[in-house]
Amino acid sequence: MEIQKPRGTRDFLPQEMARRRYVENRMRGVAERWGYGEIKTPTFEHIELFTLKSGEAILSEIYNFRDKGDREIALRPELTAPVVRMYVEELQRTAKPLKFYYFDNCFRYERPQKGRFREFFQFGVEIIGSAKAEAEAEVIALAVEMLEMAGIRGDLHVGHLGIVRALLKDLQPEHRSKIMRLVDKKDDKGLEEFLDEINAQDEMKGKLFRLIGLHGDNAVHEARELIGDIEAMSQFEALLSLLDVYGLEYTVDLGIARGLDYYTGMVFEIYCEGLGAQNQVCGGGSYGLSALFGGEDTPSTGYAIGFDRVMEICEAKPEASKRIVVISFEDTRKEAIAIANKLREHVSTYIDVxxxxxxxxxxxxxxxxxSHVVIVGKNELDAGKVALKDMRTGEQELLTVEEAVGRLKGIKRY
RNA sequence: GCCUGGGUGGGGUAGCUGGUUAUCCUAUGGGACUGUGGAUCCUACGACUCGGGUUCGAAUCCCGACCCGGGCCCCA
Incomplete structure (x- = not known):
């Protein structure tokens, strides 16, 4: 019986890896230019890290095991929690804001589909220590630019949880969370039923449905009329005006919600065509997680890009590197190996094995x-030279090794 | 976890209203052409996803598992 890779995992061959590295490096370049530093956290963590963040319900979708020391361990299903854990554990007393980026694999036990794997890759950033609209706008602009560098232009939707939450402030916390979940799912019918069930006031009901239905240019003004002059409203307006400064196009969508309480305000999502049901390539928002992990309250904001989904739709093609093959005869093999070694200092060189x-x-x-072939034969060696043959034109000339190196270095990649 | 379509050599395929040795293309290894590439020829390698069942006989029909795709659920 042939052994296969586990379900939902993939092998990447050199051609695909070249594409992935190319896109990855472009994204890294953006992060570095914006002043973010790369970090790396462990592949596995204590499982509590993730249940604290997301609740026990995620256990069914997590890869976990008990290690030999009887610790309950989980392969990370995402990277925000590990980053915040790292911050709480060793960085609370450092200058704010902290700006990090990461690119790593994550694991979720889900049914594989298009753009959904059990081992998948996330490229994300977090900015820790600021609750300001400036930080939120920067993070969104960074996400958009990163995707653009990958050749992707998506639909940016921006919302703010504080606005809908303000409307619900008098409800019980559990009811509020449940409503936010229903809003997030866009399950209007379920929402209606639940509101009836808890005997919500008609006025609030009406406002809620109007709020989450708001889209487009006038959404903010209408929201302000509905909800009044509250802090979340002001911050959201400040954020949007900064997004204008960054020159971003966006859709206001107050229907973006999250059922989980650690989100503090701004939320955004970026969607793309061509991905089937998994059309979201990026999601992010502002959150407060550090207190949950035993640290001081620290406002943060960040996002994660679904790297595999990006690769699915992006057309980026790295330039093929030139390859040189050294060719020899039975009586010149050793000389050929030595020559190939010299060429390798400058170009990618193959030799027959x-x-x-x-x-x-x-x-x-x-x-x-x-692209080229370097022929090492007795005739050439006797003249102290090698033959450099252009495989495209078929032309061939006698050169010293140094001359050949010079010639090859000057060749543009193709 | 649910619904749905599908699994034939490394890749692509024919066969699939059961019946010789499972078809063809391509790729790959070796060889011929004995210091100049894409050709040609010879040769080798190599598959019915797995397990049950029906049958004299199963790649073909039935059931289950596994895997892949699409849609739900979820999306931290």
Whole structure:
């Protein structure tokens, strides 16, 4: 019986890895230019980290196990919780704001689908220590630019939980959470039923439905009329005006909600075409998690990009690197290896390891798409030179190794 | 966890109203052409996802598992 990879995991071959690294590096470049520093956290954590954040319900979708020391361990299903844990554990007394980015694999026990795997990759950033609209706007702008660098233009939707929450402030906390979940699901019918069930006032009901239905240019003004002059409203307006400064296009959507209480205000999502049911490539918002993990309250904001979904739709193609193949004969193998080693200081160089004959070596060079071939034969060596052959034109010339290196270094990639 | 479509060599396929040795293309290894590539020829390798059942006989029909795709649920 042949062993297969576990369900929902993937192998990446060199061609695909080249694409992934290319996009990854472009995203890294953006993060670095914006002054964010890379961090790395463990692949596994104590399971409480994730149940504290998301509740016991996530256990069914988590890879967990008991280790030999009888600790309950989980493979990380996301990276925000580990980052905040790291902050609480060792960085609370450092200058704010802290700006981090990460790119790593995460694990969730879910049914695989298009754009959904059991091992998947997230590229994310967190900015820790600021509750200001400036931080929120920066994070959103950074997300958009990162996606643009990957060649992706999505639909940006921005909302603010504080506005809907203010409307619900007199309700019991459990009722509020339940309502936020229903809003997030866009389950209007369920929402209506639940509101009836708890005997919500008609006035509030009406306002709630109007709020979450607001979209587009006038959404903010209408929201202000509905809800009045509250702090969340002002901050949201401040945020939107900053998004204008960044030149971003966005849709106001107060229907973006989160059932979980640690979200503090701004939330945003970016959607793309071509992904089927998993059309969200990026999600983020402002949150307060550190108190939950035993630290001081620290406002933060961040996002995570679904890297695999980005790769699914992006057309970015790295330039193919040039490849050189050194070709030799039975009586010049050793000299050829030495020459190949010199070429390797400057260009990607192959040499036969199959004991192939001359003609088959050229044939192999052809099938792997070598741009040039360096022929090391007795005739050439006697003249102190090698033959450099351009595989595209077929032209060939006698050069010293140094001359050949110079020639190859000057060649543009293609 | 639910609904739905599908699994034939490494890749792509024919066969699938049961009946010889499972078809073809491609890729790969070796060889021929004995220091100049994509060709040609020879040769090798290599599959019915797995397990039950029906049958004289199953790639083909039935059931289950596994895997892949699409949609739900979830989306921290």
């Amino acid at each position: 199959m004991g192939r004959k001359f003609k088959d070596q050229i044939s192999y060079a052809n099938t792997i798409g070598a």
